[in-house]
Amino acid sequence: MNIPQQGLSKEEILNTLQAFKARDMDWRAGKVWCYVYNPGEDPAEVTREAYLSFLSENGLDPTVFPSLLKLETEVVRATINLLRGDSNAVGHLTTGGTESIMLAVKTARDKARAEHPEITQPEMVLPKTAHAAFHKAAHYLSVKPVVVDIDPQTFKVRAEAMQAAITPDTILLVASAPSYSQGVIDPIGEIGKLAREKNLLFHVDACVGGLHLSFMRKLGYDVPDFDFTVRGVTSISTDLHKYGYAAKGCSAIMYRSKELRKYQIFACTDTTGYTLINPTMLSSKTGGPMAGAWAILNFLGEDGYKRIVRDVQEATRKLIDGINGLDDLQVLGEPAMCMFSFKSDTINVYQLADEMSKRGWYIQGQFSTPLTPRNLHLSVSQGTVQTVDALLDDLRECVGIVKSKPAIDSNAIRAMVAASLQGPDPEAAFSQLAANTGLAGTELPTEMALINEVLDALPDELCNVFLVNYFNDLYV
Numbered sequence: 318m319n320i321p322q323q324g325l326s327k328e329e330i331l332n333t334l335q336a337f338k339a340r341d342m343d344w345r346a347g348k349v350w351c352y353v354y355n356p357g358e359d360p361a362e363v364t365r366e367a368y369l370s371f372l373s374e375n376g377l378d379p380t381v382f383p384s385l386l387k388l389e390t391e392v393v394r395a396t397i398n399l400l401r402g403d404s405n406a407v408g409h410l411t412t413g414g415t416e417s418i419m420l421a422v423k424t425a426r427d428k429a430r431a432e433h434p435e436i437t438q439p440e441m442v443l444p445k446t447a448h449a450a451f452h453k454a455a456h457y458l459s460v461k462p463v464v465v466d467i468d469p470q471t472f473k474v475r476a477e478a479m480q481a482a483i484t485p486d487t488i489l490l491v492a493s494a495p496s497y498s499q500g501v502i503d504p505i506g507e508i509g510k511l512a513r514e515k516n517l518l519f520h521v522d523a524c525v526g527g528l529h530l531s532f533m534r535k536l537g538y539d540v541p542d543f544d545f546t547v548r549g550v551t552s553i554s555t556d557l558h559k560y561g562y563a564a565k566g567c568s569a570i571m572y573r574s575k576e577l578r579k580y581q582i583f584a585c586t587d588t589t590g591y592t593l594i595n596p597t598m599l600s601s602k603t604g605g606p607m608a609g610a611w612a613i614l615n616f617l618g619e620d621g622y623k624r625i626v627r628d629v630q631e632a633t634r635k636l637i638d639g640i641n642g643l644d645d646l647q648v649l650g651e652p653a654m655c656m657f658s659f660k661s662d663t664i665n666v667y668q669l670a671d672e673m674s675k676r677g678w679y680i681q682g683q684f685s686t687p688l689t690p691r692n693l694h695l696s697v698s699q700g701t702v703q704t705v706d707a708l709l710d711d712l713r714e715c716v717g718i719v720k721s722k723p724a725i726d727s728n729a730i731r732a733m734v735a736a737s738l739q740g741p742d743p744e745a746a747f748s749q750l751a752a753n754t755g756l757a758g759t760e761l762p763t764e765m766a767l768i769n770e771v772l773d774a775l776p777d778e779l780c781n782v783f784l785v786n787y788f789n790d791l792y793v
């Protein structure tokens with residue numbers, strides 16, 4: 318678009334924006350099983366109003382906006398208390414799990430730079446199930462990711478495998494509570510012990526679990542210690558904008574002490590401009606997410622969260638039993654909370670996701686790895702509990718539909734992918750592959766099964782290049 322010569326009316330603008338959403342998946346109807354955490358109408362309205370009331374305030378400078386200092390420190394303190402940190406624990410609010418994780422890695426890197434200048438290529442040890450944000454952090458911050466295999470039955474990393482990966486250049490250990498892919502909690506206690514023995518920093522990614530698991534514990538569910546009560550844990554990330562049901566743009570990065578947190582903060586007076594002190598990645602930032610998070614914590618209260626967590630856990634149980642009750646689908650591992658994945662040995666799960674999509678459901682496909690089969694992921698939340706029965710009914714019917722259709726020939730696709738990578742010009746081969754697959758240009762694909770099949774067949778490094786090329790073309 319070009320900026321119009323004369324501005325449009327508020328009505329025209331809002332109607333047009335609304336029309337842009339025509340092809341979006343219907344999360345309000347509880348049909349999107351990831352990405353959106355809907356607390357229900359009343360809490361969402363309170364959050365929205367709180368968010369908008371701080372839209373223009375700037376988190377860049379707490380001396381000008383002490384309100385934001387108060388909001389941030391109160392939300393962080395409430396989260397630390399839930400994660401059983403003591404009064405020495407501190408933290409900050411960030412824009413999301415990725416930023417929190419990147420800051421945890423930066424803190425570890427800069428502490429190592431200060432205390433171990435002999436380490437020229439710092440390394441962090443992470444399970445294969447760790448979120449991609451750690452790889453992004455590694456990429457941005459020049460820290461080498463040392464990836465450790467998981468147990469293919471439990472999908473948890475073994476502490477001994479973490480230990481074996483430690484070298485004199487290790488600066489950080491990482492584990493998840495829980496991991497996104499299969500929703501299981503790594504052995505945090507054992508890895509914490511290892512971290513103490515080796516005098517290493519240990520970050521727990523509780524982006525999805527920090528709040529939900531803590532309320533499960535308070536409700537009496539059997540939840541292993543994963544928080545600051547584990548003595549070796551030195552930092553934790555917990556997203557308010559996931560199972561805290563806050564508006565997006567809010568996560569907490571927390572450290573056991575200020576001594577450690579100081580490596581996160583960046584200050585710069587070496588310019589002609591204003592003094593810059595940034596504890597997080599952004600400089601100018603809206604106060605909206607902080608106010609939104611403060612509002613929802615106070616609106617729901619402990620009782621509200623406990624009610625949600627109980628409902629979500631009951632829905633999860635029903636869903637897991639229902640899926641395992643279908644002959645063709647099996648839930649992977651023993652999920653610790655309300656996120657899990659399921660596989661099939663008889664049908665192509667990507668085709669199943671496409672069939673479900675025709676009925677308005679969004680279910681995320683996850684690729685296979687040497688230790689995990691291809692699978693579909695579900696994150697149950699307050700906004701989806703009411704559609705569990707409908708989802709199970711449609712899953713049952715769609716499995717039948719997929720079985721009655723010709724299956725995608727995975728072997729033929731693998732052969733096609735392998736052949737196309739043999740040629741002398743890899744870029745041309747990629748373009749051809751993208752065109753054959755339907756993942757090219759600026760049109761969004763309507764069916765994903767074939768695309769996922771091809772992506773699953775590509776080696777990881779090539780798959781990443783393929784996807785980078787795709788996005789490079791998609792956003793014109």
Ligand SMILES: Cc1ncc(COP(=O)(O)O)c(C=O)c1O
Pocket residue numbers: 412413414415416418448450493495496497522523524525556568
């Ligand atoms: C375990 C885990 N860590 C980190 C992240 C990244 O969070 P965000 O998408 O808020 O950056 C996610 C996102 O789903 C996650 O599941």
